[in-house]
Amino acid sequence: MAGPIVCKDPTAKFTFSGVVVDISDHVKTVEPSTEVEVVDKRTFAAPKAQDFGNETEMITLGLLWSGDLYDALVPYKNIEGSFECKPKGAVNKAIRATVKFGRIPFGPIEHGQPIEADLELIVTDAISYS
Numbered sequence: 331m332a333g334p335i336v337c338k339d340p341t342a343k344f345t346f347s348g349v350v351v352d353i354s355d356h357v358k359t360v361e362p363s364t365e366v367e368v369v370d371k372r373t374f375a376a377p378k379a380q381d382f383g384n385e386t387e388m389i390t391l392g393l394l395w396s397g398d399l400y401d402a403l404v405p406y407k408n409i410e411g412s413f414e415c416k417p418k419g420a421v422n423k424a425i426r427a428t429v430k431f432g433r434i435p436f437g438p439i440e441h442g443q444p445i446e447a448d449l450e451l452i453v454t455d456a457i458s459y460s
Contacts, residue, residue: 359392
């Protein structure tokens with residue numbers, strides 16, 4: 331069994347209708363997440379019954395903001411595309427999903443500090459690591 335992945339030289343890119351938007355230089359963090367709702371299935375015979383319902387997935391990107399990043403993303407707001415992030419440049423496997431974002435990221439502007447912003451990606455199919 332291989333050890334944990336140490337993120338070195340990650341790559342991250344979107345593909346929208348064949349157009350590749352590489353945001354590798356801006357990505358600081360990639361956080362896939364899954365939420366599963368709990369469904370009430372109580373009956374008289376099973377007063378505490380529950381089960382799992384709908385599952386939703388999301389990927390949150392922590393980005394170092396710039397005008398170039400803004401210009402690269404603005405044409406694709408509310409457009410579905412594919413996202414791929416390779417945690418380690420030499421590894422063939424990547425985090426992949428079909429995604430969509432509804433807003434362009436902005437972050438707090440502080441004198442002498444890099445501008446950091448989050449971009450929430452709605453996953454429209456499923457997150458894979460392949």
